[in-house]
Amino acid sequence: xxxxxxxxxxxxxxxxxxxxxxxxxxxxxxxxxxxxxxxxxxxxxxxxxxxxxxxxxxxxxxxxxxxxxxxxxxxxxxxxxxxxxxxxxxxxxxxxxxxxxxxxxxxxxxxxxxxxxxxxxxxxxxxxxxxxxxxxxxxxxxxxxxxxxxxxxxxxxxxxxxxxxxxxxxxxxxxxxxxxxxxxxxxxx
Numbered sequence: 736x737x738x739x740x741x742x743x744x745x746x747x748x749x750x751x752x753x754x755x756x757x758x759x760x761x762x763x764x765x766x767x768x769x770x771x772x773x774x775x776x777x778x779x780x781x782x783x784x785x786x787x788x789x790x791x792x793x794x795x796x797x798x799x800x801x802x803x804x805x806x807x808x809x810x811x812x813x814x815x816x817x818x819x820x821x822x823x824x825x826x827x828x829x830x831x832x833x834x835x836x837x838x839x840x841x842x843x844x845x846x847x848x849x850x851x852x853x854x855x856x857x858x859x860x861x862x863x864x865x866x867x868x869x870x871x872x873x874x875x876x877x878x879x880x881x882x883x884x885x886x887x888x889x890x891x892x893x894x895x896x897x898x899x900x901x902x903x904x905x906x907x908x909x910x911x912x913x914x915x916x917x918x919x920x921x922x923x924x
Contacts, residue, residue: 775892817846822889
C-alpha cells in the first residue's frame with residue numbers, strides 16, 4: 736500500500752499576511768504546532784530508558800577514543816539524562832524526509848548516543864542491507880531484536896501519531912486561512 740503524504744502549502748505566507756490583521760489568530764495556530772511538538776517531544780523522551788539498551792554499552796564515553804569510531808570521537812556513553820535533554824523540538828525551516836520542506840516544526844535527537852540508538856541499522860538509499868558477522872552486525876541484530884527496526888525514538892513517535900498531528904495542523908492552517916480570507920474580504924468591503 737502506498738504511503739499517503741500530506742503536504743501543506745502556504746503556512747509561512749498565510750501567517751505573515753494574517754499577522755497584519757489578527758495576531759491572536761497567529762498565536763492560536765502556533766499553539767497547535769507547539770502543543771503537537773511538545774507532546775511528541777514528551778513521548779520520545781519517555782522511550783529512553785535509564786539503563787543502556789545493551790549490556791556492553793557503557794554509561795560513560797570511551798576513555799580512550801578510537802580513531803576509527805565516529806571520526807575519532809569514540810563511542811558515546813549512554814547517559815539517559817543527556818539523551819532526553821537533547822531530544823528537542825524546533826520551528827526552524829528544514830528538509831524533512833524527502834524533497835519537501837517544512838516551516839511548521841520538527842523533532843530532533845541531538846545526542847550522539849541517542850542518534851546511534853535512533854538510526855543504527857537504517858539503510859541508506861541505494862545501499863544493500865547486510866548484517867555481517869562482525870561486532871557491528873551483532874550490534875544491529877541485537878538492537879533490532881530488542882527494540883525493532885531503525886527509527887526507534889523520534890521517528891517512532893512521529894510515525895505513531897502522524898495522522899493525528901497532520902490532521903490537527905491541517906485543521907489549524909485551514910482555520911488560519913479562513914480567518915485571513917475573512918479579514919481580506921472585510922478590507923475590500
